Amino acid sequence: MSEPMSYGDDYKFIPATSIGSGVGIDVLPDLYSHTIQIVNICLVGQPDSKDFVLVDAGMPKSADEIISVTVERFGENNPPKAIILTHGHFDHVGAIIELVNHWRIPVYAHELEMPYLTGKKRYPEPDPTVEGGMVAKMSPMFPIEPINLGTHVEALPSDGSVPHMPSFRWIHTPGHTPGHISLFREEDRALIAGDAFVTVKQEYLYKVLTQELEISGPPRYLTTDWDAARASVEKLEALNPSVAITGHGLPMSGTELTESLQKLVKEFDAIALPDYGKYVSKNIH
Template sequence: MNWRQIPLGPLQTNCYLYTNGNKECLIIDPGGEAQKLTSIIQQQHLKPLAILLTHAHFDHIGAVDEIRNEWKIPVYVHKNEKDWLTNPSLNGSEYFMAGKIKASEPDHLIKDEGMIEIGNFKLRVFETPGHSPGSVSYYDIQSGIVFSGDALFAGSIGRTDLPGGNHETLLKSIHEKLLTLPEETLVLSGHGPDTTIELEMEGNPFLNGF
């Protein structure tokens, strides 16, 4: 499997193209700039299979409908945020001078932790709330990669001052779900550079003393 990080939208949210050897791909968090993302997918001759959302804040969903409609692919989001795509007050766009960003309802609701299989992609879903109530992380045990959304960043953690956020819940999620992964696991976050579980265990100042 190969991955490409593409910062998109007003907050330069990391979108990821996760690609297999058949040039099929999963699109994780298409946050905006649909035309740019579409051009990259076409230039690489990729075949998108699905859109996976780590959560449904406005900066992660801005290109959802255009990408979904272009390739006729389903959108996955956690059940706790099933109404966020259609509601600018829930997804936060109403409060961030970003315009009222919304998308159509999701096609699939993630109801529990466990495995999801799309084509030959097999990802384990971890519920990692705290930044938002429906935040999830997607872990590929074979590739040693976790897409952590806005839960865990290189040297930082997600903000918890938005509706539905909770600092203690986020720290619990990180410690119980992410830091228990193998130390060499590559962490692909919603913003900023990639990191590893080992680096965050050793040096992330927000995780000390929990």
């Protein structure tokens, strides 16, 4: 019998909520973004279809809300085919064990993210000294101990395909975490970016609370490799996405998205890179 799944010892409810919490947005007919406190989950599939997946698994203690959102959109007794993780930070795997137990479905993540999802490795500590506001200061309370999904999590296929999402491919976008991925659909250039870039300055409590739309790099207090983060943003901008759902903040589309991403690439150091913090190297170019 396989070992039971477990969260880390520091797993707990985090009391942070934006005005967008509980709100769902139909970004495209088969792309639905729903905000759990301060983070977005994404449901991919036509409403009422039997074939849909969940991207990311919300904040700690949010399983009931996630289940009810899927029931509302896809009906009773109709679980998603799988959960795809952009990465394994606490606010993206917060309800995963309850969801896997409830739905009995597989979880997929990038191979480099597996140690953090199978109890082998903890994430680096958040940096409360990083330039940024209140959320950065709160970050030491964020859970970083690894969760253990045991045999319930599998590595994504190395060919870029995504199980149960035939029209999407995954793109390795490290920096925020080693195995961070984004999901892209060529035919309409729809992008699920995870935290490779976000549309709210996630470090500032006021902006998180009000969800003021503003493109930014990955959340600073948990990003440890800024050179990789910059390369990932460049990679995504080159795809010229028509619409993007990010891990934090509102979806962005059209000219606003194109121009914002171009600006982020051009002014990455000014916009994304913190002026100081323990993961900001002095010799960064």
